[in-house]
Amino acid sequence: MFEHLREDIASVLERDPAARSRWEVLTCYPGVHALCLHRLAHAAWRHGWCVLGRFISACGRFLTGIEIHPAAVIGRRVFIDHGMGVVIGETAVVGDECTIYQGVTLGGTSLYRNTKRHPTLGKGVVVGAGAQVLGGLEVGDGARIGSNAVVIRPVGAGQTAVGNPAHIVGTGRGSGQGDEGADVRSEFAAYGVTCDANDPLAQALHALLDHAVDTDRRLQQVVNRLEAAGIEFDSAVAAEDDFNASELSRMMD
Ligand SMILES: CC(C)(COP(=O)(O)OP(=O)(O)OC[C@H]1O[C@@H](n2cnc3c(N)ncnc32)[C@H](O)[C@@H]1OP(=O)(O)O)[C@@H](O)C(=O)NCCC(=O)NCCS
Numbered sequence: 425m426f427e428h429l430r431e432d433i434a435s436v437l438e439r440d441p442a443a444r445s446r447w448e449v450l451t452c453y454p455g456v457h458a459l460c461l462h463r464l465a466h467a468a469w470r471h472g473w474c475v476l477g478r479f480i481s482a483c484g485r486f487l488t489g490i491e492i493h494p495a496a497v498i499g500r501r502v503f504i505d506h507g508m509g510v511v512i513g514e515t516a517v518v519g520d521e522c523t524i525y526q527g528v529t530l531g532g533t534s535l536y537r538n539t540k541r542h543p544t545l546g547k548g549v550v551v552g553a554g555a556q557v558l559g560g561l562e563v564g565d566g567a568r569i570g571s572n573a574v575v576i577r578p579v580g581a582g583q584t585a586v587g588n589p590a591h592i593v594g595t596g597r598g599s600g601q602g603d604e605g606a607d608v609r610s611e612f613a614a615y616g617v618t619c620d621a622n623d624p625l626a627q628a629l630h631a632l633l634d635h636a637v638d639t640d641r642r643l644q645q646v647v648n649r650l651e652a653a654g655i656e657f658d659s660a661v662a663a664e665d666d667f668n669a670s671e672l673s674r675m676m677d
Contacts, residue, residue, distance in 0.1 A: 428463065428500065432456050435501040439523055454488035455504030455524075461487075465494035496530075499547070506553075513542035515560065518549075523616075525553035525571070533559045533576075546581065550616035568616040584616075 429450075436449045436456060443449050449456060461484035469477035477494030485491040489508035492498065496512045499520035504510055506526035512518065516530040528551045532541030540560035545551070549563050552571030557563065564581030574588040584594045 425463065429456075429460060431501050432459055432503075435503050435521070436505075439503050440505060454490060454507040458484050458488040458490035458492060458504060458507060458510075459498065459502065462492045462494070462496070462498060465492070466496075466498075469494035496542070515540050516542035517544040519545050519547040519565070521548045523550045525551065525555075525615075527554040528552075529556045529558070531556060531558050543575075552616060570616075 433446050433449045433456065436453055437443050437446070443453075461480055465477045465480035465484065468474075468480060474494070481492060481494045490504055490510045490512075492510075492512040493514040493516070495514045496516045496518070498512070498518045499522065501521045502518055503523045504525075505523065509527040510524060511529045511531060513530055513532050515532070518524070518530070522545050530543050530545070530551075534541050543557045543559065543561050543563060545557075545563045546565035546567065548566045549569070550567075551557065551569045552573065554572040555569045555575065556573070557569060557575040559576060561575070561578045563569065563575070563579045564583065566582045567579045568584045569575055569579065569590070570584065570586030570593075572588070573586050573590040575585055575590040577590070579585045579590070579592070583592050585591065586593050
């Protein structure tokens with residue numbers, strides 16, 4: 425129990441840039457409180473004390489705004505950030521190191537009992553604020569679900585799904601190519617975005633690089649056309665340099 429709590433606190437400190445100390449996380453993070461209560465509720469449920477499990481779950485919802493069905497299976501080092509409005513259904517499975525933001529529903533779309541009605545999240549999945557993941561589908565390891573997405577189809581490992589209905593976007597980590605089994609913990613980026621995505625300095629550097637590449641390409645086109653017209657580029661530049669030098673000395677005189 426305490427080992428799980430220690431892990432929960434460590435994972436919050438690792439993944440929330442706003443978290444400052446263990447004490448702050450222990451006392452002020454409803455996601456941590458909800459997971460502690462869920463462990464009690466889940467244990468009661470597994471012992472057949474279903475009403476007790478439901479009661480603990482209801483207390484957890486009252487105290488934290490996070491509703492986790494006592495039968496749901498939640499992995500280790502899961503981080504529910506802010507938490508208010510999160511609903512995790514009865515047959516949902518949440519893998520280790522997943523991050524879930526406020527307003528997320530891991531919900532069902534069928535009313536049949538004893539069927540897998542809720543989603544299964546793999547390891548290290550990030551589910552953005554307000555996203556709805558509906559049905560007994562699978563979301564692969566390291567996948568990212570954009571805020572307010574409505575996911576009704578499976579999402580592959582490492583893929584990024586956004587929109588309503590959700591569709592896959594992006595490449596790289598989001599492509600799912602060859603990154604299965606990657607150490608999702610070390611790759612975690614707060615809010616599911618790449619570290620420098622909104623850094624103005626990085627954006628300015630990228631814009632400058634794009635501009636330099638574009639200028640090179642256009643210059644090369646000019647050189648090609650000059651050469652096609654029979655003008656030797658190097659000699660043209662040398663002639664221009666001579667002209668500039670003589671013009672400069674004339675002006676200085
Ligand atoms: C989905 C997400 C992980 C993608 O991050 P990213 O890899 O940096 O992706 P980008 O910002 O490059 O966006 C890729 C494309 O998806 C679109 N997109 C990104 N997030 C989206 C969203 N939530 N809904 C709809 N489209 C979205 C972008 O407009 C872009 O589209 P384009 O290629 O047509 O321009 C991120 O945008 C996100 O939603 N994270 C959750 C953040 C969150 O919930 N924070 C709450 C903190 S309290």
